[in-house]
Amino acid sequence: MSETTTTDLYEVTMAMSYLREGMHAPATFSLFVRELPPGRGFLVAAGLEPALGYLSRFRITSDDVREFARVLHRAPGALADLLDLRFKGEVRAVPEGRLVFAGEPLLEVTAPLAQAQLVETYLLTQMCHQTAVASKAARCVVAARGRPLWDFSLRRAHGPQAGLQAARLGALVGFAGTSNVAAAAELGIPASGTMAHSYVQAFASEEDAFRAFARAHPGPLTFLVDTYDTEAGVMAAARVLGDLRRGPGCAIRLDSGDLGALARQSRSLLDAAGLRDVQIIASGGLDEYAVASLVRSGAPIDVFAVGTRVGVAADAPYLDAAYKLVAYDGDPVMKLSSAKVTAPAAKQVFRRPGCRDVIALLDEEPPGDAEPLLTTVMRDGERTGPPGSLAAARARFEADLAQLPASAHRIEAPEAPLPAASARLRALTTEVRGRIQAALAAGPGTNARGRRS
Structure with a gap:
């Protein structure tokens, strides 16, 4: 499947009409989230790097034209205006890892109208899914209060590509690593994984399984101890680790039941066996709510492995995002639909200390204590710099998180900061x-595009 044909059909039909009508003037589209999902005090901007890669490669080939023609039941010649169309525009965007709030552009595209229109769907798929998952993962980081987190989401992700994205986004907000081999190899992040319950079931006893695993792997070792009876599993793991003199770096994993109570019981058993340096890893349906509860209870859990609920952003799996035309051929434009009003013109977001943001017009000067969030990342269809690193994105996330108000940090009932609009934006x-x-009101034939005075 071509990236170019991975789009909604109306993007193609509109672009064909624009080209036929000679509408080649620059258009600016703004991609933003109208409202934060319930239970979110912030969002983490993510998906920009894949989006820029797509724009850099964007070109409509003869094969793409034939596919468009086939679904439109038209002859390929009728779509000749689309052939070899490439993205030659400018992109200004919030760098990955920065916190964003309702109404703030995550990115703005300025390009000839047909080009800017055709890339809408793909940009939304990248930015929305990845921002949603990154924000869920970030809340797990907040809940863990410094304890390491691992991504275990691949097996229940919405496809292999979504699993790769979840691993990357976890690393972006500070996860220690992933169970996803492909992601670890491609992204250069640590991989973690030992055994499943099926492995233990394949042996005559848990202890046989643990000893066999130790013979195959030099360690550090992690034993899954709750296949049958957790107490018995912990004691079997303790015997094997004690006999082999394997302690530092080794761990047991709890994957079901009352994880807080089981962690306390397991810690007592391991300490009694002289294995105070063996860690306890918890997994099994965890997200930020469960992690926060376990941390508050004082459960002696050293590492949290989060999977399904985080990889699919289970409680907020989509964003109410939009990609809207805000200027065409020098004119600011806006939408007046009920509950979907948009603000006109290209914009900038200025961040003041404490995440007290101001959404302003692009040509406004920042207040003295503010910094602009959107930067030019693509010009004339070419990136303005090398791809951003996960380390740099993580540093931006940590810096923004440090100044986020405490009310937005809360796992339960957070209150998101509300950006203000500048006086000039309100006036326009x-x-x-x-x-x-x-x-x-003047009737048909009157130009409805507002023009800046």
Whole structure:
């Protein structure tokens, strides 16, 4: 499947019409989240790197034209205007790892109208899914309060590519590593994984399974101890680790039941066996809510492995995001639909200390204590610099998280900061709204595009 044809059909039909009408002027589209999902005090911008890779490669080939023609039931010649169309525009975006809030552009695309329109669907798929998952993973980091987290989401991710993205996004917000071999190899992040319950069941006893595993692997070793009876499993693991004099770096994993109570019992058993340096890893349906509860209870868990609920952002699996035209051919434009009003013109977001953000017009000067969030990352269809690193994105995330208000940090009932609109943006919005309403009142044939005074 071509990346180019991975789009909604109406992107193609609109682009064909634009080209036929000679509408080649620059258009600016803004991609933003209207409202944060319930239970979110912040979002983590993510997905930009894959999005820029897509834009760099974007080109409509003859094969793509034939595919478009086939689904439109048209002759390929009718779509000749699309052939060899490439993305030659500019992109300004919030770098990955930065915190963002409702109404703030994650990115803005300025390009000839057909080009900017055709890339909408793919950009939304990248930015929305990855921002949602990164934000869920970030909340796990907050809940763990410094304890390591591992990504175990691949087996229940929404496909292999989504699993790769989840591993990358976990690393972006500070996870220690992943169970995903492909992600570890491609991204250069640590991999972790030892055994499943089926492995233990394949042997005559848990102790036989643990000894066999130790013979195959030099360690450090992690034994899954709750296949049958957790207490018996911990004691079997303790015997094997004690006999082999394997302690530092080794661990047991608890994957079911009352993890807090089992962790306390297991810690007592390991300490009594002289294995105070053997860690306890907890997994099994964990997310930020479960992790926060376990941490609050004082459960002696050293590492949390989070999987399904994080990899699919289970409680908030989508974002109410939009990619809207805000300017065309020098005119600011806006949408007036009920509950979906957009603000006109290209924008900048200025971040003041404490994440007190201001959404402003692109050409405004920042307040004295603020920094601009959106930077130019692509010009004339070419990236303005090398791909960003996970380490740099993680540093941005940690810096923003440190200044986030405590109320937005909360796992339960967080309160997200509300960005303010600048005076100039408010004035332009009122002006453009008035021009559109006046044009509508004047009747057919009147230009409804508001023009900046």
